[in-house]
Amino acid sequence: MKSPKESVDLPLEYASAIAWELHLMRGECSTAARQICRQAPLDEQALEETARLDESLARAHRVLHTALTAIRRARAKRKNQK
Numbered sequence: 913m914k915s916p917k918e919s920v921d922l923p924l925e926y927a928s929a930i931a932w933e934l935h936l937m938r939g940e941c942s943t944a945a946r947q948i949c950r951q952a953p954l955d956e957q958a959l960e961e962t963a964r965l966d967e968s969l970a971r972a973h974r975v976l977h978t979a980l981t982a983i984r985r986a987r988a989k990r991k992n993q994k
Contacts, residue, residue, distance in 0.1 A: 941966035
């Protein structure tokens with residue numbers, strides 16, 4: 913059994929990789945939106961869906977990135993206080 917004082921490894925590298933994937937997926941949304949805009953007639957519903965997906969990915973990316981930044985700063989601060 914682990915001691916209560918032992919640190920637990922958080923999956924920060926994995927979370928960082930997910931944040932990067934979210935960023936890449938937003939790029940794919942942009943590509944899809946450009947392709948939709950080139951179509952005649954314009955598929956407004958598809959464009960709206962792409963925009964909603966991009967906004968959702970942006971929110972998820974922002975939340976994850978903010979959490980990762982806060983964790984890293986807190987760790988750096990604790991390390992500097994030792």
